[in-house]
Structures are given as C-alpha cells and as structure tokens.
Amino acid sequence: MIPRYSRPDMVAIWSPETKFRIWFEIEAHACDALAERGVIPKEAAKTIWDKGGSAEFDIDRIDEIERETKHDVIAFLTHLAEIVGPDARFVHQGMTSSDVLDTCFNVQLVRATDLLLADMDALLAAIKRRAFEHKDTVCIGRSHGIHAEPVTFGLKMAEAYAEFDRCRTRLLNAREEIATCAISGAVGTFANIDPAVEEHVAKAMGLQAEPVSTQVIPRDRHAMYFATLGVIASSIERVATEIRHLQRTEVLEAEEFFSKGQKGSSAMPHKRNPVLTENLTGLARMVRGYSIPAMENVALWHERDISHSSVERMIGPDATVTLDFALARLTGVIDKLVVYPDRMMGNMDRLGGLVHSQRILLALTQAGSSREDAYRLVQRNAMKVWDSYQVSGAAGVDFLSELLKDQDVREYLSEQEIRDRFDLGYHTKNVDVIFKRVFGES
Numbered sequence: 071m072i073p074r075y076s077r078p079d080m081v082a083i084w085s086p087e088t089k090f091r092i093w094f095e096i097e098a099h100a101c102d103a104l105a106e107r108g109v110i111p112k113e114a115a116k117t118i119w120d121k122g123g124s125a126e127f128d129i130d131r132i133d134e135i136e137r138e139t140k141h142d143v144i145a146f147l148t149h150l151a152e153i154v155g156p157d158a159r160f161v162h163q164g165m166t167s168s169d170v171l172d173t174c175f176n177v178q179l180v181r182a183t184d185l186l187l188a189d190m191d192a193l194l195a196a197i198k199r200r201a202f203e204h205k206d207t208v209c210i211g212r213s214h215g216i217h218a219e220p221v222t223f224g225l226k227m228a229e230a231y232a233e234f235d236r237c238r239t240r241l242l243n244a245r246e247e248i249a250t251c252a253i254s255g256a257v258g259t260f261a262n263i264d265p266a267v268e269e270h271v272a273k274a275m276g277l278q279a280e281p282v283s284t285q286v287i288p289r290d291r292h293a294m295y296f297a298t299l300g301v302i303a304s305s306i307e308r309v310a311t312e313i314r315h316l317q318r319t320e321v322l323e324a325e326e327f328f329s330k331g332q333k334g335s336s337a338m339p340h341k342r343n344p345v346l347t348e349n350l351t352g353l354a355r356m357v358r359g360y361s362i363p364a365m366e367n368v369a370l371w372h373e374r375d376i377s378h379s380s381v382e383r384m385i386g387p388d389a390t391v392t393l394d395f396a397l398a399r400l401t402g403v404i405d406k407l408v409v410y411p412d413r414m415m416g417n418m419d420r421l422g423g424l425v426h427s428q429r430i431l432l433a434l435t436q437a438g439s440s441r442e443d444a445y446r447l448v449q450r451n452a453m454k455v456w457d458s459y460q461v462s463g464a465a466g467v468d469f470l471s472e473l474l475k476d477q478d479v480r481e482y483l484s485e486q487e488i489r490d491r492f493d494l495g496y497h498t499k500n501v502d503v504i505f506k507r508v509f510g511e512s
Contacts, residue, residue, distance in 0.1 A: 101118050250279070
C-alpha cells in the first residue's frame with residue numbers, strides 16, 4: 071500500500087484508528103449482549119460505551135504495550151482498561167482474540183467492498199456512455215491480432231460493460247460470503263459465551279453469524295473473496311491491453327487523453343505513450359497475485375494457527391486499495407479516451423476489401439459450390455491482395471476486382487451478387503440486438 075496508488079477513503083478503512091475503533095465496537099456490543107443476559111452489570115456495559123465510545127485510542131501507547139506483551143489484542147485491551155477503569159474487567163468475557171480480529175477483518179472487507187462497488191458503478195456508467203456514443207462507429211475486429219471482420223467500437227465497449235457487470239455481481243456475492251462474524255470463544259465451542267452474543271454482535275456490525283467457526287472464521291471465504299478481486303483485476307487488464315494495442319502508432323484507432331503540459335519521454339519529445347493502461351496492467355498483476363496466498367491460507371492446523379495472519383495484514387489493505395485505485399483510473403481512461411473513427415475506417419480499408427471474404431465464401435456455397443472449392447477460390451484471390459499488401463503496407467490489389475476477374479468465381483456469382491457481399495452494413499446489422507441484450511435498450 072503506497073501513496074502513489076492509494077485513495078484516501080479506502081486507505082482510511084485500514085488505518086490503525088479505524089481498526090481499533092472496530093475492535094472497541096465489537097467488544098462493547100458483546101458487553102451489551104452479556105449485560106442483557108445478566109452475565110455482567112448493565113451499568114458496566116454503559117460505562118464501557120460512555121468512556122470508550124468517546125475516547126481517542128493512543129496508537130503509540132498500544133504499540134508500547136504490545137512491545138512488552140507481544141500480543142496485539144491484549145495490548146489494546148490493556149489500553150482500553152486505562153481509559154474505562156475498573157469496569158474494563160467485564161470486557162472480552164468468554165471471547166478469544168480471533169473473535170475480535172476475524173470479525174474486524176470482515177467488517178473492513180465489507181466496507182472496502184462497498185467502495186469497490188461504487189467504483190464499479192462509476193466505471194459501468196462511463197463505459198455505457200462511450201458505448202452509445204460509438205455504437206455505429208465501424209472498426210475492424212481482429213483475431214490473433216490480424217484483421218478479421220468489421221465490428222463497431224460501441225460493441226467493444228458493450229463487451230466491456232457486460233464483463234464488468236458480471237464482475238459487479240461476483241463482487242456482491244463475495245461481499246455476502248465475507249460478511250460473517252465469529253464470537254464463539256476458544257476453539258469455537260461457545261463454552262464460555264452464549265451463541266446469542268454472537269448473533270447480537272453480528273447484527274450490530276452488519277454481519278451474519280458464522281455457522282461454525284472453529285477458533286477462526288473459515289478461510290475458504292477469504293480465498294473466494296480475493297479470487298474475485300483477482301478476476302476483476304484480470305478484466306481491467308483485458309480492457310487496458312486492448313487500449314494499449316489500439317494506441318500503437320501503426321494502429322492508432324484510439325489513445326489515452328494527453329493533457330496540456332504532459333510529456334511522454336525524457337529523451338524523445340514526440341512520444342505519447344499509453345502509460346495509464348500500462349500502469350493498470352501492472353496493478354492487475356499485483357491484485358491477481360494476492361489470490362494465491364489467500365488460497366494457501368485455507369489449510370490451517372486443527373482449530374487454528376496464525377500462519378494466515380501475516381498474509382492478511384498485507385493482502386487485505388493492498389488488494390483492496392490497489393483495486394480501488396485501478397478501477398478509478400480505468401474509469402478516467404474510458405471517460406477521456408480519444409477515438410479516431412477516420413483512422414478506424416482507413417485501417418479497415420488497407421486490405422482492399424478482404425474483410426468480406428466470409429460473405430463471398432458463403433455466397434459461393436449457397437450458389438452450388440462445395441465448401442472446399444469455395445474456400446480455395448476465395449483464398450486464391452485473397453492471397454493476391456495479401457501479397458500486394460506486404461510490399462507497400464497498403465493493398466495494391468483490390469479484392470473485389472480480383473473476384474470479378476476470376477472466371478471460376480463468376481461461374482457461380484454475377485457481378486451484382488459479388489458486389490452485394492461487400493455491403494459493410496451487413497456485418498453490423500445486429501448491433502441493436504446486442505445492445506438490447508447488454509443494456510436493456512438499443
């Protein structure tokens with residue numbers, strides 16, 4: 071978690087101040103439930119809230135105590151006792167440290183997820199706006215990086231929208247899975263605390279009681295959560311990679327916004343580099359990488375060990391902070407992306423009409439040619455165009471003209487039938503259908 075790739079609201083969730091405040095609330099809510107059941111005096115529970123609720127916890131003092139105790143929760147409870155006084159003896163009744171740590175961690179992950187969901191909504195709104203803006207902006211589709219058939223830039227955006235809409239659903243599911251609470255005591259048996267206390271704390275903290283928690287909340291939940299973040303990061307990288315390819319000088323169909331005063335290279339003043347999307351590619355690698363240690367955290371010894379703890383202290387803040395930054399950055403890239411429709415059309419025309427080869431293939435088969443013969447005829451003429459393109463970087467031979475001259479093709483198709491297959495609109499005639507599927511409107 072470094073300032074360069076951090077945003078304040080997400081960082082605040084992982085601050086020591088926030089963590090200790092959540093710890094206090096967990097303990098204080100537990101005291102309320104214990105007081106209702108007559109386990110501790112109601113006045114004591116009130117005092118704990120009155121004094122602890124308004125306190126500013128001294129981070130340095132807690133750290134000082136921990137240096138001696140070598141135990142973070144005991145250090146906090148000791149400092150809380152300094153604030154609350156004698157009634158602090160009723161705090162942490164029947165609880166174990168993991169009850170506090172795990173419940174707090176899940177509260178933080180839930181809050182972080184709510185920010186990520188807001189980020190996702192902003193990204194989806196930006197993608198949708200650009201999709202409709204370029205719904206009919208024709209460009210070449212590529213497979214293996216090679217010209218295939220026409221699409222529209224709006225369809226590229228619609229694909230991204232559908233992908234991130236799925237990501238949003240996955241994130242909602244991950245939020246639900248991670249939103250659990252454990253107040254079950256040592257090894258999770260409720261031997262010294264009533265399960266009703268757990269139910270009370272869970273409700274107060276906006277969580278659900280963990281059905282069975284050993285001494286920790288099961289880490290398969292966290293593995294799924296961080297895997298979900300990794301999938302979202304991969305979707306970010308996919309879009310970023312698409313933009314990086316489109317910005318290449320030889321393509322230049324779209325590029326990141328280049329602001330006044332911005333400089334692309336310390337050595338070459340002409341450079342305008344896709345630095346934001348390259349950055350997103352790197353950040354995606356980091357977020358995706360955190361999913362592996364989260365999965366390795368699932369296998370703990372017996373009812374509990376703490377091999378997961380050091381991992382989660384790092385990946386919890388780092389993964390959520392980094393993904394928050396990446397989603398916001400991608401939103402900015404999409405929002406300001408510069409699109410060049412003329413360049414798109416120019417690139418598509420460079421291969422002299424080869425983008426219609428499938429249409430001719432199908433026309434030949436429908437006119438009576440075998441598929442094998444039709445493929446041979448179309449490819450024979452297409453290769454003439456390719457050969458001319460390799461010499462100058464632009465097709466010196468026109469595909470339509472070659473087809474019209476080919477007597478074997480003309481045995482099956484008239485000139486008009488061939489020309490009809492060069493209708494560009496045929497390739498994009500179902501854009502409305504796709505948009506309705508994705509956006510519910512066309």
